[in-house]
Each structure stands twice: as structure tokens, then as C-alpha cells.
């Protein structure tokens with residue numbers, strides 16, 4: 206069982222840009238992570254199990270859809286509050302943050318933004334309380350970066366839709382009660398449907414053997430002639446912009462979340478550099494180690510400012526998808542580089558579960574790929590600044 210000695214790092218006094226409510230939320234989530242996640246996370250990851258009791262805890266701290274209005278069971282908080290929550294959860298583990306991101310940004314958000322009033326009343330309060338869990342099915346075996354090519358189909362059969370196809374790499378799938386699934390209709394238009402566990406022909410086989418995000422359950426969604434009631438169609442959206450709008454919210458959360466993983470690695474490396482003696486001195490007294498640590502806090506500080514500014518724009522409904530891409534790409538890459546450098550500072554100890562480094566590093570290899578790969582986000586920036594589409 207690992208003790209969580211994490212201390213707050215705020216080199217540029219970014220806290221002064223936060224409200225008292227933001228800081229209270231941060232302290233609450235941090236305390237929950239220290240008590241409920243850190244002591245068992247290494248064991249959970251070694252065993253590659255999803256720790257179900259976290260669901261209740263995440264709901265209690267308000268981590269499921271905090272930006273959803275209170276009338277639908279959310280907390281009606283702003284996007285900076287959401288970002289801070291994701292940061293604190295990901296300091297614990299990217300898999301824990303993933304569970305919350307999917308539930309809030311990829312399941313509750315589309316139901317709230319595109320669902321009927323009945324769908325909102327039926328699902329959102331229960332999702333906020335963690336009574337039911339959801340997953341988001343966009344990626345297919347042959348269509349990852351290019352979801353527009355998806356082959357999953359809904360056919361209008363009069364009284365119901367017939368759903369056929371398969372999704373893969375779906376976070377939360379193995380235990381989800383509902384899935385927000387994106388499929389093409391008879392006109393070839395992408396539509397969203399809510400599929401419920403127990404519908405005949407719907408299965409969610411688990412993906413085993415991951416070396417990354419081992420605390421998060423990943424699986425497939427398989428649809429074999431699933432009859433989906435008509436009232437389960439999300440009525441207020443058509444086209445790829447539906448799922449991509451959900452990704453804006455989740456990618457935004459990841460831009461904050463990655464800072465949490467980076468801070469945890471930095472915190473551990475800084476402490477280790479003061480305690481570990483070689484050649485008669487703490488290794489932190491050597492210039493080479495100081496270069497690593499100084500560059501880490503510089504990059505973390507830049508990422509914190511980027512995330513905070515993005516949060517302000519998001520609260521004002523002015524954050525563009527391309528700005529979100531820049532922050533997701535930059536901050537995850539920053540965190541992965543910090544994890545790699547922190548691993549070196551810990552020497553051999555860095556590969557063990559006694560320190561959080563290797564786990565964060567392996568997790569970040571997924572985070573840099575999901576929600577749009579590092580390359581795809583660069584191409585989004587490239588398109589935005591040049592006007593030339595280099596995707597195809």
C-alpha cells in the first residue's frame with residue numbers, strides 16, 4: 206500500500222485565478238484520491254481489474270457530469286471546476302479520470318445536448334448518481350482516426366431500428382448499463398442511439414492484455430440485429446459533428462487531466478531527488494537532475510496557464526475545437542515527457558509500483574492516442590492555421 210505524500214505545486218500562483226469554490230472542489234477531489242485511490246491503485250493496476258466501489262465515490266464527489274444543470278442531476282458547475290476535477294482524478298490515475306470523463310462528457314453530455322426531454326429525465330439523474338454507468342461507441346475496428354467511414358448501421362424497421370455492427374476500444378464497455386452509439390442511418394447520416402444492456406443481440410466482450418490504463422475496463426460493443434426502440438434515438442443531432450462535439454468536452458477535460466499525471470510525476474521526482482544520495486550528495490544537487498526538474502515545472506506551468514485560459518474561453522462558450530486540440534495535444538505530450546524524465550530520476554526504482562511513475566507513463570501512452578491521436582490534433586491545428594486539409 207503506497208502512502209500519498211503529494212504536495213501542492215503552483216509555481217506561477219495560478220491558484221489566484223481560481224475561485225474559492227474551485228479550490229474547495231480541488232481539495233475535496235484530492236482528499237478522495239488520497240484516501241480511496243492511491244492506497245490501492247498499484248494493486249488494482251497490477252491485477253488489471255476495474256474497482257467498482259470507485260463508482261459510488263466518484264458520484265459522491267460530483268465527478269459525473271458536474272457541468273450538467275442541477276435540474277437533471279448535475280452540479281451546474283463551470284468548466285474550470287470540471288477541469289480541476291479531471292486534473293485531481295488523473296493525478297491519482299488516468300484510468301479513474303477516464304471513467305469519469307466518459308460518463309460526464311461522452312454519455313451525459315450527448316444526452317443533455319441532443320436528447321429528448323424524456324431521455325434527459327430518464328437517464329441523466331441516474332448517471333450523475335452512478336446508479337447506471339454509460340459508455341461511448343464511436344471507434345470501429347477499421348475506423349479509428351477516421352470515424353466518418355464507420356460501417357455500423359441502423360435500419361428503420363417502422364416500429365424500431367435494427368442495429369448491426371461493432372465498436373472497439375470502448376472505455377467502460379464491460380460494465381456499462383447503457384451505450385451511446387454512433388451509427389449510419391438509411392441515408393448514410395450519422396445518428397446517435399442509446400443502447401441498453403440486456404437488449405437481445407448486444408454484447409460487450411472485454412479487451413484483455415493492456416499494458417496501459419489497467420484500472421479502466423475496455424471492451425467491444427457488438428450489435429447483432431439489435432432492436433432499438435425508436436424513442437432511444439437522440440433526436441436533436443445528425444452528422445459527425447454530434448460525436449465530435451462530445452469529444453470537445455472530453456478532450457478539454459484531458460487537457461487538464463494530463464497536468465495531474467505530470468504533477469504527480471514531478472512531485473515524486475522532486476522528493477526522490479532530495480532523498481536519494483549518490484557520490485555523497487542528494488542527486489538533486491547535480492546539475493543534470495536539476496535541468497530535468499526545472500524543465501518539468503516550466504512545462505507544467507505553461508500547461509496550467511493554457512488549461513486555465515481554455516477554461517475561461519470554454520465558460521464563455523468561445524473555445525474553438527482547434528484550441529481544444531492544441532491544449533489536449535500539448536498537455537498530454539508534456540505529461541508523457543515528464544513521466545519519462547521522472548522515471549530516469551528514480552533510477553531503477555522508477556520501474557516499480559513503489560512510485561507512480563511507470564504507471565502514469567504507460568497510461569499516458571493511451572491518453573496520447575485516444576480522443577484523437579497526437580498526429581490528428583496536429584493536423585487539426587494545421588488546418589485551422591493554413592486552411593489546407595492534410596487529413597486525406
Ligand code: TGC
Pocket residue numbers: 302303304306307341343344349350351352353376444445446447449450452453455526575576577578581585596
Ligand atoms: P470534418 O469534415 O472535418 O467534420 C465533419 C463535421 O463535423 C464538424 N466538426 C466538429 N464539430 C464539433 N466539434 C469538433 N471538434 C468538430 N470537428 C469537426 C465539422 O464542422 C463538420 O460539420 P458539418 O456541419 O459541416 O457536417 O470531418 P472529417 O471526417 O474530415 O474528420 C475530421 C477529424 C479527422 C478531425 C475527426 O474525424 C477526428 O477528430 N478524428 C479523431 C477521432 C477521435 O478523436 N476519436 C475518439 C473516439 S472516443 C475516445 O477516444 C474516447 S476515450 C475516452 C476515455 O477513456 O477517456
Ligand code: FAD
Pocket residue numbers: 307340341342343344348349350351373374375376377418423571574575576577578579580581584595596597
Ligand atoms: P489509427 O486511426 O489506425 O491510427 C494509427 C496511426 O496512424 C496513428 O499514429 C495516427 O495518428 C496515424 N494516422 C491516422 N490517420 C492519419 C492521417 N490522416 N495523417 C497522419 N497520420 C494519421 N474510442 C471510442 O469510441 N470510445 C472509447 O471509449 C474509447 N476508449 C479508448 C480507450 C483506450 C484505452 C484506447 C487505447 C482507445 C480508446 N478509443 C475509444 C479509441 C481511440 O479513440 C482510437 O484508438 C483513436 O482514435 C485512434 O484510432 P486507431 O487506434 O484506430 O488508430
